[in-house]
Amino acid sequence: MNSSKILIYDGSFNGFLTAVFVAFEEKINVADIQQNNQCQSGLFSETQTIFTNVEKAKRVWNGIRNKSHNAITNVYFSFLSEAEGIELILYSYIQKLMIAKNGKQLDYSDGIVLRINQLARSVGREKHRMEAFVRFQLTKDNIYFANIEPDFNVLPLISKHFRNRYADQQWLIYDVKRKYGIFYNMEHVELVSLNLKEVHFNKIHRSDAFLNEEYDYQSLWNDYFKSTHIKSRINKKLHTQHVPKRYWKYLSEKKQAV
Amino acid sequence: MEYFQVMNFERIREKLNILADAAKYDVSCASSGSDRTNKNKGLGNASRMGICHSYTEDGRCISLLKILLTNHCIFDCAYCVTRKSNDVKRAAFKIQEVVDLTINFYRRNYIEGLFLSSGIFKNPDYTMERLIAVAKRLREEENFNGYIHLKSIPGASDELMYQAGLYADRLSVNIEVPTISGLQLLAPDKKHEDFTKPMLKVKNELLRFKNEQKVIKSTPKYAPAGQSTQMIVGASGETDKDIMYSATYYYRKFLMKRVYYSGYVPVAEDSRLPSIGTQVPMLRENRLYQTDWLLRFYGFAVNEILNKEHPNLDMDVDPKLSWALRNLHHFPIDVNKASKEMLARVPGIGMQSVGKILHARKFRKLSWDHLKKIGVALNRAKYFMICNSRHWERRDLDADKIKGMILQTSKGKFRKQYSQQLQLFN
Numbered sequence: 046m047n048s049s050k051i052l053i054y055d056g057s058f059n060g061f062l063t064a065v066f067v068a069f070e071e072k073i074n075v076a077d078i079q080q081n082n083q084c085q086s087g088l089f090s091e092t093q094t095i096f097t098n099v100e101k102a103k104r105v106w107n108g109i110r111n112k113s114h115n116a117i118t119n120v121y122f123s124f125l126s127e128a129e130g131i132e133l134i135l136y137s138y139i140q141k142l143m144i145a146k147n148g149k150q151l152d153y154s155d156g157i158v159l160r161i162n163q164l165a166r167s168v169g170r171e172k173h174r175m176e177a178f179v180r181f182q183l184t185k186d187n188i189y190f191a192n193i194e195p196d197f198n199v200l201p202l203i204s205k206h207f208r209n210r211y212a213d214q215q216w217l218i219y220d221v222k223r224k225y226g227i228f229y230n231m232e233h234v235e236l237v238s239l240n241l242k243e244v245h246f247n248k249i250h251r252s253d254a255f256l257n258e259e260y261d262y263q264s265l266w267n268d269y270f271k272s273t274h275i276k277s278r279i280n281k282k283l284h285t286q287h288v289p290k291r292y293w294k295y296l297s298e299k300k301q302a303v
Numbered sequence: 304m305e306y307f308q309v310m311n312f313e314r315i316r317e318k319l320n321i322l323a324d325a326a327k328y329d330v331s332c333a334s335s336g337s338d339r340t341n342k343n344k345g346l347g348n349a350s351r352m353g354i355c356h357s358y359t360e361d362g363r364c365i366s367l368l369k370i371l372l373t374n375h376c377i378f379d380c381a382y383c384v385t386r387k388s389n390d391v392k393r394a395a396f397k398i399q400e401v402v403d404l405t406i407n408f409y410r411r412n413y414i415e416g417l418f419l420s421s422g423i424f425k426n427p428d429y430t431m432e433r434l435i436a437v438a439k440r441l442r443e444e445e446n447f448n449g450y451i452h453l454k455s456i457p458g459a460s461d462e463l464m465y466q467a468g469l470y471a472d473r474l475s476v477n478i479e480v481p482t483i484s485g486l487q488l489l490a491p492d493k494k495h496e497d498f499t500k501p502m503l504k505v506k507n508e509l510l511r512f513k514n515e516q517k518v519i520k521s522t523p524k525y526a527p528a529g530q531s532t533q534m535i536v537g538a539s540g541e542t543d544k545d546i547m548y549s550a551t552y553y554y555r556k557f558l559m560k561r562v563y564y565s566g567y568v569p570v571a572e573d574s575r576l577p578s579i580g581t582q583v584p585m586l587r588e589n590r591l592y593q594t595d596w597l598l599r600f601y602g603f604a605v606n607e608i609l610n611k612e613h614p615n616l617d618m619d620v621d622p623k624l625s626w627a628l629r630n631l632h633h634f635p636i637d638v639n640k641a642s643k644e645m646l647a648r649v650p651g652i653g654m655q656s657v658g659k660i661l662h663a664r665k666f667r668k669l670s671w672d673h674l675k676k677i678g679v680a681l682n683r684a685k686y687f688m689i690c691n692s693r694h695w696e697r698r699d700l701d702a703d704k705i706k707g708m709i710l711q712t713s714k715g716k717f718r719k720q721y722s723q724q725l726q727l728f729n
Contacts, residue, residue, distance in 0.1 A: 153676075154667050173354070180413065181411040183410075183411070206350075209341055213344050213345060273365060274360050275361055281360065283358075283361070284359070287355070287358040287364070
C-alpha cells in the first residue's frame with residue numbers, strides 16, 4: 046500500500062491529532078492532511094476521511110508531551126496559527142520528533158523545526174498582545190464585554206489568564222473574525238456564539254448597551270493616555286511598531302485617530 | 304459597584320490630568336517580576352512577564368496607572384517639574400479616589416496595576432504613610448492582587464519601608480543625579496543618605512524574606528519584584544563612565560532589579576541646568592541601555608566598555624560592536640566550537656541566537672545558511688567569525704575599515720545625528 050493518501054479531517058485540533066494517529070497506525074504514506082471544507086485532491090492520491098476520536102487524539106498528545114513539553118506547546122500553538130498547509134508541516138515535525146532520540150525540537154538547523162518554532166512564537170506573541178489589548182466595557186447587564194479580531198485563533202489560549210485574573214466579575218471576550226466567544230459566569234468559562242446586531246467597537250457614537258459611567262471611565266483613560274506623552278521624545282514609528290494600526294479600533298485611547 | 308457622580312467626575316478628571324502629567328518623568332514601567340496570585344476569588348493577579356497594555360507616542364510602554372498622590376512638595380530640586388518654586392497647578396488625590404480609579408481601570412484590563420509616587424508634603428514619613436495607606440486599602444479592602452509599585456520617599460523611616468514592602472510588588476527611590484557632587488549642586492536640601500537609607504533597608508528586608516521563606520513557607524511576601532532606581536542623563540555634565548559605574552554600584556550594593564536612564568527633559572529655566580529647548584539626549588540614552596544589557600545579560604564587565612581611555616560611549620555604533628572593534632585579537636571565533644561567552648560577544652549574535660546555536664550545533668555543523676535562518680545579523684557577524692563553509696572574510700581588515708563597511712550596509716534610526724562621519728568612508 047505505497048500510494049500516497051490525502052487525509053480529510055474536521056478542522057479541529059482533536060481531529061488533526063486523530064489523523065496523525067491513524068497515519069502512524071496504518072503506516073499511511075501521507076500526501077496531505079486537509080480540512081473537509083477544502084478538498085483539493087491531487088491527481089494520483091486517494092482520500093481517506095478521518096473521524097475524530099478523542100481517545101486516539103489523547104494518545105498522540107501524550108506521546109508528544111512525553112518527548113518534550115516544549116514540543117507539545119509548539120504543536121498546539123502552531124496549529125492555531127491556521128497557516129496554509131500547517132497540517133502537513135506539523136505532521137513532518139511530529140514524525141521527526143518521534144523518530145529522533147530526544148531533543149529534536151531543539152535542532153534549529155532543521156528547516157521544519159525552525160518553521161514550527163517561528164509559527165509557535167508568532168502565535169505566542171499574539172496571545173500576549175490579546176492579553177494586553179482586550180479592553181472590557183461594562184454593560185447594563187453587569188457583564189464586562191470585549192471584542193477582539195486576533196491574527197490567529199488565540200481565544201483558547203487566553204481563557205485561563207482572564208479566568209484567573211477576573212475571578213470576581215462576569216466577562217465575555219468575543220472573536221469577531223471567527224464568530225465565537227468565551228464567557229465566564231463566575232463558575233467556569235463556556236463557549237458562546239452571539240448574534241450581534243452591531244459590533245461594539247469603542248466607537249465615537251455611544252451605544253445603548255452601556256451606562257454613561259462606562260464612557261466616563263473611557264474618557265478618564267483617554268485623558269490619562271494623553272498626559273503620558275512627552276512631546277520632545279515623540280517617535281511615531283516606534284509607537285506603531287508596538288501597537289500596529291490594525292489594533293487601534295479596539296483601543297479607546299486611539300479611537301479619535303481611527 | 305461604585306462609580307463617580309457627574310460633579311465628581313470633572314474634579315477627578317482635572318486632578319488626573321495634573322497628577323499623571325507630573326508622574327511621566329519617572330520612566331520605570333515594569334509590571335514584571337511578581338507571581339502574586341488571585342486569592343479567595345478576589346480581583347486580579349500579577350503576570351510574571353509583565354503586560355504592556357498600551358504605548359505612549361514616544362514608544363514607551365504603559366502598563367500601570369502612574370500618578371502622584373500629590374504634586375505639592377516642600378523641596379526644590381532643580382531638575383524636577385514638581386519643585387516648589389515652579390509655577391504649576393497643584394492638586395492632591397484622596398486615598399479613596401486613587402483606589403477607585405485603580406480598581407475601575409484594572410477591571411477593564413487597561414492596566415496591570417498602580418504606580419504611586421508623590422511630592423513630599425509635610426515631611427517624608429507623613430508622605431510615605433499616605434502611600435502605604437493606598438496600597439493597604441487596595442490589598443485588604445478590595446482584595447486586589449494586581450501589581451503595585453510604590454516610591455520609597457527619600458528620608459522615610461526603616462519601619463515605614465518595612466510596611467511598604469508588605470503591600471507593594473516593587474519599591475523604588477530615584478537617585479536622579481549619578482554623582483554626589485551633582486546632587487549637592489542640584490538638590491542641596493537633600494542628602495545622599497536620604498536615598499541610600501531606604502535602599503539599604505529594602506535590600507536587607509529582601510534578603511531576610513528570602514532566608515525566612517526557606518524555613519517558614521507562610522512568611523509574608525516582601526516586594527516580590529524587588530527595587531529599582533533611575534538616573535537622569537545629561538543634566539549634570541557627567542560622563543557615560545560616571546553613569547555606568549554608578550549604576551554598577553547600585554546593582555551590586557542594593558540588589559537593584561533595574562536601573563533606568565532618563566534623558567533630561569528641561570522643565571524650567573535654571574542656570575545650573577541645560578536650558579529649555581535643549582534636545583533630549585535620546586541617542587545617548589539608547590546607548591546606555593545597550594550597555595546596561597551587556598552588563599546584565601552578555602557577561603561584560605563595566606570596565607571593559609568604559610574606562611579611563613574611553614569615558615564615553617561611541618554614538619555611531621552600539622557598545623558591543625565598539626568593544627569588538629577595539630579587541631579584534633579575540634576574533635574570528637569558530638561558531639561551531641566557541642564557548643557561550645565568546646558567541647555572545649560576536650556583533651550580530653544576540654542571546655536568543657546564542658541559545659539556538661548551542662542547541663543546533665549538537666545535530667550538525669552550522670554554515671552561513673543555518674545562521675541566517677536562525678536570525679544572526681550576518682552583515683556584521685561575518686567579520687568576526689568562521690563557520691562550516693569555505694567562504695569567510697579573509698582580508699586583513701582594520702577596525703576602521705570594518706566599521707565603515709558595517710555602517711554602509713546597515714540602517715540606523717539615529718543616522719542623521721552622526722552622518723558626517725559616514726562620508727569619510729565613501
